Amino acid sequence: MGVRWALTKNQNTEENEEITHFPMCALTLVAVITRIFYLIVIDTPETENSGWLSVLFGAALSLPAVISAYFLMKKNDSSLETGACKAIGKAGFRFLCLVISLALTYETSALFTILTSSGAYATLYNTHKLLLLVPTSLAVIYACTKGGNGIGGAAEVWIRIYIILYAVILFLEYNTMNASNIFPIFGPGARSLLKSAVSVMMYYCLIPVSFLIESGYSVKGRGIHKRIKPESILLVFLLCVLITTALLVIHSMMYPSLTLTSIKRSAGMDLMLSNGRSNRTVQLPILIIWFSSLALSSGYMLFCAGRLMNKALSESGRKCMFLLGMVSMVIALFRLSGQERAVRFSACFGPFLSSAFFLLAFFYIVRKKG
């Protein structure tokens, strides 16, 4: 049943830096799908045209974390935070938030690096990295500090535009797609696919993180706030898995499987952004999708990092976002979040994040029984 909230200026979601349910879901969808797509296509080209299987394996590996989060939400009136606090206490919860916040700060810097490399690849190859990175990062930091619903609303609009642009891409690329390109089905072998699935796991585990941050209410017309249902976490997870898999299958059908000696990002970008540097009509919608999705993803990571830090230290969310954004920028400037490091980091942090949510549910059950 909907509850009408009398919003005063202080309760306004923009002012208190909260983000409501639908903008957060939209932002999570864009960020998770973009990051996994980038990880498979650009950062782990060794998966060749079977990367979509890694996505499914990654989803299977992260399922316990998502189910655990769902369980905690179900038991605590859709509030994951309450469940987590009951499981490990407020101090434990704050520590967990701090760790995830720092990890997402690093991830933000990885996304800043990706944005910069994409810009450098596309046209600005002679421009100094500082001149590319600083304005890009500042724009993202500025957008994040203006409130979560702003960037979340942008993601909602973006999803609609994305559908139209992707329809254009499919129309233009229909003739070049070949189903044979996705065979042999296990491509480089199950071992390689599982290895990248571990990295994929981290990004699926960001879905419960989103539900830690969001307000827990969806806002309908005239400011009617409605408590969300715990099933929505499963729905977002399912949508992320299905859409990412579908996008990767389509992508794999567009290009033949290559035995690349170079696994540099530029090789993957060549194929994805410009079909091996062959300019075609399809390049424009692809580039629009690419840069916008990356900008929203980095905004998502920074916003989550800031909000989690805000929960951990009880400092102003805006201040946290600004400071963590600057830290991310410095990390990216010193080239500490390059391709290899970013892949290695996600491979390590994914299992940590997954097991953290699983343990939260475990401790919750133990405490309830005790």
Next chain:
Amino acid sequence: MKRLFCLVLPLFLLSGCAQSYRIENQAHAISMGIDWHNGSMIVSVQAPNLGAPAGKKGESESSSYQIYSARAENFETAYNILQSTLPQQLNLTHLKTIVFSEEFARSDQFIRTIETFMDVFLVTGSASVIVTEKTAQTLIENQKPHIGIRLSITIPSMLSYHADNGYIPITTLSALYTGLKGRYSTVLCPLADTATDSDIKNDPFMPGSIPREGDNKNEYMGACVFDREKMVGILNGYEMQLCYFLMGESNRIADFASPFAMRVSTRKKRDVKMEITQDQVNIRITLYLDIATLEDGADLSAIEKRLVIDFEKVMDKCKDMSVEPFGFARCAARQFKDNRAFEDFDWLQKFKEANVEIRLRVNGES
């Protein structure tokens, strides 16, 4: 403060307008040639002579293009020499053709140079690749703008016209690279030559020996075939036309280069059936063709028999070269679990020993 921030932010984005990006400071190459002779690499580029007065009456159109070249022991050094000696910064983003001499394409230098080329240099992948029997420099020197006034228009439209007739394939640099690096593909590149009086060849479907006369000395006919590392053989113009049908890519060939005067088009997509056992591959390919003979009373069954023989000759030629440009490998890959299983099967060797049956389903009209 916000206004100041908004004003300062765009200033960073204007860095692209530095002096080095002015068009007068760039030499936009139209064609690039790479030759390999006696252990040294010769890199040539043809660029428009910006700011040059229009050609006078009687003066060749090609005088508005300059050719620069450099020689070194490898591509990187030759390219650097070229860049340092050019009056402007060399820009390869508008390249239309990259010409390789046959000697270079057959050398061990080829794959290494292509890898370096794609990894390091800001070259457009949409440039068409051409292999010439003589030197690349000779072919570039003889390129003349006929259709339009610019070579950048003449070359792509000419290549497209020849490809429409099936005499040559069109291969971009990125397609060459992905073809060389692809698991299941064999790449074909257009073959060209500059006709000279001293050329004596008996094949009218080979460039450089086509019985014709005209201003343009460059002839484009046939294809060169690459394995994973270098060029391994040649298909002449007629074989290339047949190859198009076997690859399932051709729609309509108006001037079919067979002994019969006819037009051939595909009625339906080819049908490939494949049986793979441990040590034997059986392929049955059915082509659905519409044949329009230009002579009254032509014997369609004789044409069909002759075509089957010619298709089989092309297939055997490719088997002898240990290449498979027909896309059968992709069909075969469906039957394997992963890449290792496919590699262990040794597809190319099995294809050499495969039983290939070619069937034609012909509809005739005269």
